[in-house]
Amino acid sequence: xxxxxxxxxxxxxxxxxxxxxxxxxxxxxxxxxxxxxxxxxxxxxxxxxxxxxxxxxxxxxxxxxxxxxxxxxxxxxxxxxxxxxxxxxxxxxxxxxxxxxxxxxxxxxxxxxxxxxxxxxxxxxxxxxxxxxxxxxxxxxxxxxxxxxxxxxxxxxxxxxxxxxxxxxxxxxxxxxxxxxxxxxxxxxxxxxxxxxxxxxxxxxxxxxxxxx
Amino acid sequence: xxxxxxxxxxxxxxxxxxxxxxxxxxxxxxxxxxxxxxxxxxxxxxxxxxxxxxxxxxxxxxxxxxxxxxxxxxxxxxxxxxxxxxxxxxxxxxxxxxxxxxxxxxxxxxxxxxxxxxxxxxxxxxxxxxxxxxxxxxxxxxxxxxxxxxxxxxxxxxxxxxxxxxxxxxxxxxxxxxxxxxxxxxxxxxxxxxxxxxxxxxxxxxxxxxxxxxxxxxxxxxxxxxxxxxxxxxxxxxxxxxxxxxxxx
Numbered sequence: 389x390x391x392x393x394x395x396x397x398x399x400x401x402x403x404x405x406x407x408x409x410x411x412x413x414x415x416x417x418x419x420x421x422x423x424x425x426x427x428x429x430x431x432x433x434x435x436x437x438x439x440x441x442x443x444x445x446x447x448x449x450x451x452x453x454x455x456x457x458x459x460x461x462x463x464x465x466x467x468x469x470x471x472x473x474x475x476x477x478x479x480x481x482x483x484x485x486x487x488x489x490x491x492x493x494x495x496x497x498x499x500x501x502x503x504x505x506x507x508x509x510x511x512x513x514x515x516x517x518x519x520x521x522x523x524x525x526x527x528x529x530x531x532x533x534x535x536x537x538x539x540x541x542x543x544x545x546x547x548x549x550x551x552x553x554x555x556x557x558x559x560x561x562x563x564x565x566x567x568x569x570x571x572x573x574x575x576x577x578x579x580x581x582x583x584x585x586x587x588x589x590x591x592x593x594x595x596x597x598x599x600x601x
Numbered sequence: 602x603x604x605x606x607x608x609x610x611x612x613x614x615x616x617x618x619x620x621x622x623x624x625x626x627x628x629x630x631x632x633x634x635x636x637x638x639x640x641x642x643x644x645x646x647x648x649x650x651x652x653x654x655x656x657x658x659x660x661x662x663x664x665x666x667x668x669x670x671x672x673x674x675x676x677x678x679x680x681x682x683x684x685x686x687x688x689x690x691x692x693x694x695x696x697x698x699x700x701x702x703x704x705x706x707x708x709x710x711x712x713x714x715x716x717x718x719x720x721x722x723x724x725x726x727x728x729x730x731x732x733x734x735x736x737x738x739x740x741x742x743x744x745x746x747x748x749x750x751x752x753x754x755x756x757x758x759x760x761x762x763x764x765x766x767x768x769x770x771x772x773x774x775x776x777x778x779x780x781x782x783x784x785x786x787x788x789x790x791x792x793x794x795x796x797x798x799x800x801x802x803x804x805x806x807x808x809x810x811x812x813x814x815x816x817x818x819x820x821x822x823x824x825x826x827x828x829x830x831x832x833x834x835x836x837x838x839x840x841x842x843x844x845x846x847x848x849x850x
Contacts, residue, residue, distance in 0.1 A: 458629045468633065470844035477843035498810040507740045525839065529832075557840070562827020565838055571633065571819050572811045587625050588811050595806045 420525040422518040422545050423452040425553040429462060429532070430512040437507045444507075448498060448600065455497050464546060465489060471557070473577070473585075480582050488582075491589035492569075498596050511535035512541075523547075529542040613780060635749055642751040646814050649756055653796075658803070661796035675719040676794050682711045682718025683774050684732060690772075691733035695741040700731040708840035735769050736762035749818055757821040 411429040412588065420428075436458075437443050443452050470477040470491045482485040515529040524547045544557040557566045607840060665673070689704040707723040707730065715722045724730070739761050740746070746761025758766075770776055775791060778784035810816030826834050 447793070466844050471840040471842050473843065475841075475843055489678055495809070499805055537724075540827070556842075559823075559827075562832065562834065563823045567823065568816060568819045571815050575812060575815065586741050592808075592811055599808070 420553070421517065422519065422523075422547075422553055423514045423528050425545065426528045426530060426543055427512065427514045430514075433458075434507065434510065434512070450588055452494075452497055455493075460493075462552075464548070464556040465493060467546075467554075467556045468492075468566055472566045473573050473582075474570060476577050476582060484582050484586065487586050490590070491586060491593060494593045495596075498593065498600070508534065513538075517584060633815075635746070635822060637748050638750060642749065642818075643814055645751040645753055646817075648753060649751070652754070653803075657792070657796050658800075661793055661800060664793050665797050665800060673794070673797065677798065678711070678715065678721045678791065679718045680775075680791050680794060681721070681730070682708060682715070685711070685730065686774070687769065687772060688731055688733045691735060691738045692731055694738045695733065697731070700733075703728050704733075732840050734762075734765060736765035736825070737829050739765050740825070746822065746825070749822060757817060759822070759825065762825065 436454075438594065440450070443454070444550075466489065469485075469492050472492070473480070475490060480488070510532050511534070513531045513533055515531065517528065519526040526545055528543045528545060530541045530543070532541050540561050542559045543555050545555050547552045548554050557564055559565065568582055576588050580588070610708050622833075636642065685704050687707045689701055689708060692701040707728045710723045710726070710728065711718045711721060714720075743749055746762075750758050750760055750763055752758050752763065755766075775784065775787045778787060778798060784810050
């Protein structure tokens with residue numbers, strides 16, 4: 389019943405999914421600026437969603453393929469998962485860390501796949517960057533413009549060792565994705581441990597998959 | 602009207618007080634400093650959810666299926682236009698010159714040329730909405746959020762936003778209509794319209810969250826903070842990256 393759940397939030401989520409995960413294109417030259425990176429990636433992904441009818445119809449497998457091939461290379465998903473899990477991450481075994489990333493990814497892809505169908509005539513406006521040229525971690529603020537009010541969509545990006553940019557957090561209308569999972573993850577870990585969190589994520593994914601059928 | 606609104610708040614406060622006393626405050630390792638009333642909030646959330654599932658959602662779904670899209674849009678525009686008038690006042694109270702002027706222009710343009718706001722003619726000519734309520738005004742004046750509160754029927758709020766609500770409702774044009782049947786119908790229609798606009802997202806919340814309650818709470822608190830600062834909250838610290846530690850792998 390709150391405005392923060394309105395339809396424009398929904399299309400923002402679609403774009404968030406599109407932009408964060410739908411990042412396309414080859415790794416560019418090291419000199420690309422963070423805002424140019426976001427701009428290129430967002431435009432590319434918007435175009436490819438608009439061009440593909442089956443994504444509009446919510447074909448989850450197709451979306452997962454798209455995410456794996458063209459999105460994940462531009463996201464530091466290890467860092468996203470680790471910061472959502474918090475300090476406990478360091479105590480987790482490599483196997484647990486791997487499972488956490490897998491299940492978290494499925495959760496995000498599945499929940500946002502329905503939203504991808506909402507993308508229609510939106511465009512992205514990247515706001516002027518406020519960062520020094522040699523900053524390794526930068527916040528890029530953008531605005532999604534389409535029907536209705538513009539939607540705030542911000543990214544945190546980091547410069548990887550090879551000079552390319554990677555997204556490691558994003559927010560829609562002020563709601564940071566990693567922060568929003570942090571409390572829930574901590575709750576699960578406190579009561580049921582790391583394996584309990586993995587099990588909860590897997591359960592959620594299973595029931596989401598059933599609901600989709 | 603003002604008196605009635607405050608009476609209602611008094612009642613809400615009483616209900617809250619009783620509920621707090623009977624359920625106690627959250628303690629233990631999972632106690633969240635922003636949410637001392639968690640046990641009570643959770644039970645109110647469950648109440649709201651079941652009310653929504655059984656009454657509001659079916660009604661909204663029916664409304665969406667039966668009513669022509671053009672009519673739905675007109676209804677939404679009328680309510681938006683009414684809230685733009687109140688946004689004008691709140692933008693003014695926050696001394697935002699440009700947003701005040703734009704909100705005022707929006708109301709005038711949409712009321713006159715959009716036939717009482719049925720058509721939104723202001724947006725296409727570049728007058729954007731700047732929705733502000735009294736809770737945001739209080740926030741802009743420096744009043745802290747206070748504890749997170751889930752209100753019966755209204756949903757997520759904070760102590761500050763709850764305190765701002767009687768001011769919002771006391772000047773609410775719809776609530777102050779003199780013809781009671783019209784007033785009640787208009788208020789019901791507004792709720793249905795709101796819920797209809799959320800049909801797409803409510804499932805997403807359920808699917809994205811492990812614990813829907815805390816997910817909604819954290820999202821709401823972040824969202825409101827962002828609104829108070831108009832999209833630029835200060836001193837947002839970056840979360841540490843545990844995977845960067847040498848002991849990570």
